[in-house]
Amino acid sequence: MRNFLxxxxxLATLLNGQLxxxxxxxxxxxxxxxSSLVSSSISSSPSESDSSLxxxxxxxxxxxxxxxxxxxxxxxxxxxxxxxxxNLLSLFGFEKRPKVDRSKIVIPEAMKKLYAQIMGHELExxxxxxxADLFNKEANTVRSYTHEExxxxxxxxYHNRFRLFFNVSNIPEKERLRDAEITFNxxxxxxxxxxxxxxxxxxxxxxxxxxxxxxPIFRLTASRVVxxxxxxxxxxxxxxxxxxxxxxxxxxxxxxxxxxxxDDRSNSINIDDSFIVPSHxxxxxxxSIDDSPENWAQAQPLLFTYTDDGRYKQRSIRDANRSRxxxxxxxxxxxxxxxxxxxxxxxxxxxxxxxxxxxxPPGYEAFYCHGECNFPIAxxxxxxxxxxxxxxxxxxNSNLAPKACCVPTxxxxxSMLYLDDQNKVVLKNYQDMTVVGxxxx
Numbered sequence: 335m336r337n338f339l340x341x342x343x344x345l346a347t348l349l350n351g352q353l354x355x356x357x358x359x360x361x362x363x364x365x366x367x368x369s370s371l372v373s374s375s376i377s378s379s380p381s382e383s384d385s386s387l388x389x390x391x392x393x394x395x396x397x398x399x400x401x402x403x404x405x406x407x408x409x410x411x412x413x414x415x416x417x418x419x420x421n422l423l424s425l426f427g428f429e430k431r432p433k434v435d436r437s438k439i440v441i442p443e444a445m446k447k448l449y450a451q452i453m454g455h456e457l458e459x460x461x462x463x464x465x466a467d468l469f470n471k472e473a474n475t476v477r478s479y480t481h482e483e484x485x486x487x488x489x490x491x492y493h494n495r496f497r498l499f500f501n502v503s504n505i506p507e508k509e510r511l512r513d514a515e516i517t518f519n520x521x522x523x524x525x526x527x528x529x530x531x532x533x534x535x536x537x538x539x540x541x542x543x544x545x546x547x548x549x550p551i552f553r554l555t556a557s558r559v560v561x562x563x564x565x566x567x568x569x570x571x572x573x574x575x576x577x578x579x580x581x582x583x584x585x586x587x588x589x590x591x592x593x594x595x596x597d598d599r600s601n602s603i604n605i606d607d608s609f610i611v612p613s614h615x616x617x618x619x620x621x622s623i624d625d626s627p628e629n630w631a632q633a634q635p636l637l638f639t640y641t642d643d644g645r646y647k648q649r650s651i652r653d654a655n656r657s658r659x660x661x662x663x664x665x666x667x668x669x670x671x672x673x674x675x676x677x678x679x680x681x682x683x684x685x686x687x688x689x690x691x692x693x694x695p696p697g698y699e700a701f702y703c704h705g706e707c708n709f710p711i712a713x714x715x716x717x718x719x720x721x722x723x724x725x726x727x728x729x730x731n732s733n734l735a736p737k738a739c740c741v742p743t744x745x746x747x748x749s750m751l752y753l754d755d756q757n758k759v760v761l762k763n764y765q766d767m768t769v770v771g772x773x774x775x
Contacts (some may be wrong), residue, residue: 499588674740707774716773
């Protein structure tokens with residue numbers, strides 16, 4: 335008799351259309367990222383935290399949540415914090431916490447602008463941001479590199495010819511290189527008639543040796559002609575060179591950049607002639623005597639690499655399945671605080687002492703799902719047919735099946751700007767970090 339009643343109940347549920355899942359999200363406190371995050375938290379020192387980043391009335395921090403679980407007013411013990419840090423490091427793909435000297439590192443303005451674009455903000459700068467369209471689509475990691483000075487620099491006496499060396503050894507072998515570009519900053523030169531500069535970038539396959547009378551071997555990687563009466567940064571694709579460096583790290587001898595002058599007929603002109611504007615006044619290859627360390631830190635050439643670590647390829651399959659369900663358009667139900675829904679939870683990186691190597695953000699809204707999944711499951715909850723049947727069975731006999739669980743049904747990513755062990759600036763996208771919607775499953 336009991337089984338007969340169960341079958342009747344299931345059939346009744348099916349006929350009443352209860353098996354149609356809806357994806358309407360329960361409205362909860364929203365994710366808050368103020369525009370000051372980009373302008374202040376990126377440029378400020380680790381000690382200058384933005385206490386107004388999150389409305390405390392609408393969110394509970396990770397540290398407060400831990401304190402509540404360990405007793406109100408009591409901070410979590412060191413062992414708990416160590417375990418939290420260990421789990422977070424594993425989540426972000428680190429074996430250990432990076433040790434950096436923040437005072438000696440200048441964050442490139444171009445990386446700030448790229449981060450700002452991803453976060454939906456705009457910075458007042460003329461710099462051209464790296465390829466924001468490539469980031470997230472084909473690559474989830476962007477790294478910036480500056481030239482590493484050495485005694486080799488002294489061999490280049492003129493400003494129109496210089497060797498740039500970028501150490502890309504911090505790129506893991508498992509990551510796939512998607513693109514690489516070198517950027518140069520330019521100063522506008524006025525009152526010049528039809529003079530242009532041609533930039534040629536060569537991969538140094540073999541350096542020359544004077545005592546052995548061995549000539550160097552170069553391979554042209556990129557070339558571009560620019561007008562000297564224009565300003566702003568320019569980029570040249572150097573993926574072939576970087577790809578070779580990653581394949582043969584011991585044969586990374588850097589790249590040679592040569593600048594020549596062209597007239598209005600594209601004829602080469604002696605760039606050392608007195609009537610020709612010196613190349614270093616337009617395109618910055620090396621530091622001048624009158625350059626301060628601060629100014630040169632933002633004016634120097636930069637190499638950007640775009641890689642993909644392949645960690646989240648399976649996510650697209652799950653997202654595709656979710657996207658088949660259209661958002662529900664039914665009437666909004668009266669909010670029940672006991673029902674399954676998204677609830678606020680803020681992760682503050684300063685809780686684990688990470689604000690010295692994480693440039694931005696200072697933390698993020700993770701949210702979590704909590705609440706009851708009782709029968710009948712509300713239409714606005716993003717549920718599945720199986721969860722409805724399971725909840726129905728539980729309502730008839732709790733010994734036959736447990737309740738459906740309140741879990742995340744949709745997740746979104748966060749972008750993090752940080753410094754690695756080699757003091758390189760890295761912008762990385764981490765998927766499945768923020769709860770967007772909850773449901774009974």
